[in-house]
Amino acid sequence: MLMLDAETRGELWRRVAEAIEKYTTGVGEARVAPDLGLEEIRQALAPFDFERPVPPLEALDFAVDGLWKWQVHTPHPRYFGLFNPAPATMGIAADALVAAFNPQLAAWSHSPLAAEVEQHLIRAFAGRFGFDPARAEGTFTSGGAEANHTALSTALTRAFPEVGRRGLMALRSQPVIYVSPQAHHSFLKAARLAGLGMEAVREVRVDSRLRMIPGELAARIREDREAGCAPFLIVATAGSTSAGVVDPIADLAQVADEEGGLWLHVDAAWGGAAAIVPELRPVIEGTARASSITFDAHKWLSVPMGAGMYITRHAGILERTFRVAAAGYMPRDGAGLPVADPYAHSMQWSRRFIGLKVFLSLAVAGWEGYAESIRGQAALGDRLRERLREEGWIVVNDTPLPVVCFVDSGAEGRSVAFLEGVAAAVVASGEAWISNVSLGEAGPALRACITNYRTGPEDVDALVAALGKARASIC
Numbered sequence: 468m469l470m471l472d473a474e475t476r477g478e479l480w481r482r483v484a485e486a487i488e489k490y491t492t493g494v495g496e497a498r499v500a501p502d503l504g505l506e507e508i509r510q511a512l513a514p515f516d517f518e519r520p521v522p523p524l525e526a527l528d529f530a531v532d533g534l535w536k537w538q539v540h541t542p543h544p545r546y547f548g549l550f551n552p553a554p555a556t557m558g559i560a561a562d563a564l565v566a567a568f569n570p571q572l573a574a575w576s577h578s579p580l581a582a583e584v585e586q587h588l589i590r591a592f593a594g595r596f597g598f599d600p601a602r603a604e605g606t607f608t609s610g611g612a613e614a615n616h617t618a619l620s621t622a623l624t625r626a627f628p629e630v631g632r633r634g635l636m637a638l639r640s641q642p643v644i645y646v647s648p649q650a651h652h653s654f655l656k657a658a659r660l661a662g663l664g665m666e667a668v669r670e671v672r673v674d675s676r677l678r679m680i681p682g683e684l685a686a687r688i689r690e691d692r693e694a695g696c697a698p699f700l701i702v703a704t705a706g707s708t709s710a711g712v713v714d715p716i717a718d719l720a721q722v723a724d725e726e727g728g729l730w731l732h733v734d735a736a737w738g739g740a741a742a743i744v745p746e747l748r749p750v751i752e753g754t755a756r757a758s759s760i761t762f763d764a765h766k767w768l769s770v771p772m773g774a775g776m777y778i779t780r781h782a783g784i785l786e787r788t789f790r791v792a793a794a795g796y797m798p799r800d801g802a803g804l805p806v807a808d809p810y811a812h813s814m815q816w817s818r819r820f821i822g823l824k825v826f827l828s829l830a831v832a833g834w835e836g837y838a839e840s841i842r843g844q845a846a847l848g849d850r851l852r853e854r855l856r857e858e859g860w861i862v863v864n865d866t867p868l869p870v871v872c873f874v875d876s877g878a879e880g881r882s883v884a885f886l887e888g889v890a891a892a893v894v895a896s897g898e899a900w901i902s903n904v905s906l907g908e909a910g911p912a913l914r915a916c917i918t919n920y921r922t923g924p925e926d927v928d929a930l931v932a933a934l935g936k937a938r939a940s941i942c
C-alpha cells in the first residue's frame with residue numbers, strides 16, 4: 468500500500484498536477500478568506516479513524532477540497548497580508564522533486580549536489596548583500612525565526628566561547644542584546660530558548676519614523692555595561708513586519724564598531740529582496756557591514772515555505788557554534804574535502820533540500836526577472852498610498868517598500884475598535900485580506916502589504932473599494 472501500482476500512480480500524478488494547475492489559475496476567483504469553522508473541520512476529519520484504508524484518489528480529493536475550503540488563500544492576488552506570496556511555478560515543481568528524490572542534507576557525502584547547490588546560493592546571495600562571496604558562510608533554515616536564532620547563537624559563541632561547553636552559568640555577567648520595538652519577536656523566543664531569558668532583549672527607542680536611534684543604542688550599551696551586563700549583539704531590522712521600517716544600518720554598524728566590535732545582525736527576512744533591485748538597494752544601505760544576515764526566500768522571492776537563509780562574514784563560526792563530536796553512525800566520506808556537513812553547521816540534523824526551490828526559481832527568472840517583479844510590487848505600493856490618500860485615509864508609516872499602514876481621517880479614524888472593525892469587514896467580504904497593527908507610540912493602524920507578483924493595479928483598486936464599503940458600514 469505504500470507504493471501504489473503503476474496505473475494508480477499515473478492517475479494520481481495526473482490529478483495532483485491538475486489540482487495544482489486549477490488552484491494556480493482559479494484561486495483569484497475564490498473568496499480570499501473562506502469561513503474557517505473549527506467544528507466543520509473536525510467533523511470532516513472524524514471519519515478518518517485509520518482502521519479502514521481510504522482509496523488513494525479519494526484521500527487526495529479530501530486534501531484538495533479541504534485546502535480549497537479551509538485556508539486563507541495567501542496566493543490570492545488580493546491577499547494584502549503578511550509576507551506570504553504566491554509560490555513561483557518552478558518552486559512548486561522543485562518541492563515535488565525534493566519529496567520524491569528525498570536527498571538527506573545531514574552529511575555532505577549523502578547529497579553532494581544538494582549541499583553544493585545550497586552553498587552556491589549562499590555565496591550568490593552573500594555577493595548581492597555586499598559580502599565577499601569567497602569568504603562568506605551560511606546555511607539554509609526553516610525560515611527567518613531559525614535564521615535569527617542562529618544569529619543569536621553564533622554571536623553568543625563569538626563573544627563567549629566557553630558557553631558552548633560550560634553554559635551560561637560559566638559567565639560572570641548577563642549577556643544582553645539590542646533590538647528596536649519593531650524587531651521580529653523571534654528574538655524573544657531565541658533569547659528564551661538560548662537560556663538568556665527574554666529580559667536580556669533590550670528595546671531601544673525609535674524616532675518618529677520608527678527607526679532605532681543610534682545615540683540611544685550607544686547610551687543603553689554603556690548603561691548596561693555600568694550595571695555589569697555584557698552587550699554582545701545588536702539587531703537591525705531591514706523591513707519590519709509591521710511597517711516595513713528599515714533601521715539606520717550603517718549608523719548602527721558604527722556603534723557596533725565603536726563599542727568594541729559587537730555583532731551586528733541584519734534581519735532582512737523580507738526587505739532583503741531590495742538588494743536585487745538597483746534603485747531599491749540604497750534602502751538597505753549598510754547591510755554589507757553586518758556580521759550576519761537573515762533572508763527568507765519564501766517571502767519576497769516567492770518560493771514555497773519554508774526557505775530561510777543565514778549568511779555570515781565570520782568564517783568558521785557556524786562550525787564552532789554547532790559542531791559536536793561526530794556521532795559514530797554519521798558518514799565521513801566528505802572528510803578531507805573542502806566541504807561542510809550541513810548538520811555540523813546548523814540547528815537541524817536530518818533535513819530536506821530547501822535550496823532547490825530557490826535555485827530553480829532563480830535560474831529560470833534570473834536576477835532581472837526578480838528585480839522586475841519586486842519593482843512592480845513597490846510601484847503598486849505607491850499606487851495604494853496614493854489611492855488611499857485620495858479616499859481620505861492617512862498613511863502613517865514611512866517606507867519606500869510596499870507595506871502601507873493607515874488610519875481614517877474621520878473623528879474615530881484612529882480608534883482600535885474602528886480599525887479592527889474595518890479590517891474584519893474587509894476580510895468578511897471575501898474581497899481582500901488586510902490586518903491590524905500596533906505601531907507603538909504611533910498607535911494602531913490598518914496594514915496592507917503588496918506581497919504577490921500576481922497582484923495588479925485592479926486588485927489595489929478593489930482593495931480601496933472594499934475599504935470604502937467597510938468604512939461606510941461602520942460609520
Ligand SMILES: *Cc1c(COP(=O)(O)O)cnc(C)c1O
Pocket residue numbers: 550609610611612613615651653704706707708734735736737763773775
Ligand atoms: C517573517 C519574519 C521573520 C520570521 O521568519 P519566519 O520565516 O516566519 O520564521 C523574522 N523577521 C522578519 C523581519 C520577518 O519579516
